[in-house]
Amino acid sequence: MLNIPIVLLYMKLISNYYKQIFNFLHYLLFALFAYASFSKLTDFDLFVNNLDKSPFFIGLNTALLAGLLICSELIIMLFIFFEKTCRLGYFLSFLLFFLFTGYIFLILKFSPYIPCSCGGLIDKLSWVQHIYFNILFMLISIFLFFWADKLQCDGATYNKELA
């Protein structure tokens, strides 16, 4: 049963700490893109090799694709970092996670075999766990996008908090 006083208490706590929560999620997303792009950069050949094994990239220039993907991750990371572009960064982050989720769905649904996943820490996740992971970060991105809108994300919000 819904305990209204507790819910109100939670809401009050959240409203008190929403800036901290916002900052935490903001930097979590930033860190994730930094980690994902740099881990792919440091082991570029492995990343291209993994793309080569995917049945969805047969006949495509996977080295170019890998480069584009790393570039887009770096751009999103920078967009999130800078005040004026953070909202665009959240939005692009949402789109990228949407694409990744769709790709994993294609792999699980249609691929005759399951190729290797990405490198780094995240390679410990199975493809299904990856879907949950992506959905979580899709939600975080979209929350940040709308939250930033409410806070009129002028950059001052989280920078002031940090200061």
Place this chain on the structure above:
Amino acid sequence: MKKKQSAFFIIALLISLIILGLLYFNFKSNEIPSAYLKQGGFNRKVLGYSQHSLLKYELIKGYYNIVGISDKRIIIHECYTANLTILDPNKTNTIIKLPSEINPKNIFAISINPYNSSLLDIDCGNDGKIFTFDINKGKLADTYKFDFYFEKPVRASKDSFYCFFMGKTENIYNLGLVKFDAHKKAYIAKQSDISKVSMTDDGIFQKNNNDLIYLNYYNNNIMVTDSSFAKEVSYKTIDTITTRPKTVTLRNGTITKFLSAPRPVNQLMQISNEYLFVNSYVKADNDDLDINPKHPTDFIDVYDMKANYSYKGTIYLDMIEKGDRMQSFFIQGNKLIAQYSNCTVVYEVNF
């Protein structure tokens, strides 16, 4: 959300969906063709048609490979899993799990040990190991370790394998004999001059008495050598595809990939009673697959190994389920076992 933002949001999502759609289209257009390759230029003759089905085992839909027959039991492996299914003649299925030491995703092939039919040789090339699994005891009997990359191992004796290993350059693999020291660690005992180019010359490798037979996936070449590698003879399957798929090498030779998805010509091979059985994907001029509504889904071309691998005829297998192609087959005596995505069918063949 403002109208402008909503429109932007919807357009971006649509673009993402289009990208996913393009990936799917690329996948479908490169998928192994459901239709046969229409190279033509040759004819088939019927050796058998609508074979008498002896048994049919129903299975959960998956991708299976027939390992072989051990004590009248058919052993099949569900690819990329640790599941071995034992099909008894009384139509009961038993599933045995492979031990955790074996990474099922790294299993290239499983075969019955020719010197002890209760043992299975499990090739895990990516792990640099060949495991020997005792199917009766349900545990590992031996582990052979390689500190070099190897491909397509075939048992030469109780303690040695023929296999291909990396030659002077990364994309050339030489055939040789590998033996093992007291710690079961591999060393090359004998190296031949017979080589294959990685990817473009990929194929199926098997042993028959004193002969080693290599059938190319992507063209009509059959290479035969004796176990001493003294002579190498080439024969041809009946289809007319002689070209090799084109590849491109990227970044200082670190990665080689196909320029376009290669079309399999000879996909499966088995040897029994001096006959070579090849599941071909190429349509002959006299195959009326598109006309006959009850068209067969699979051919097995038969070659007489004693008569210089001359073509003897073709066994036509009836369609089990529309669009479901044979995944694997095995022949022992007059029994032909065909594996499909959701069943195993045992036929009796007489020719």
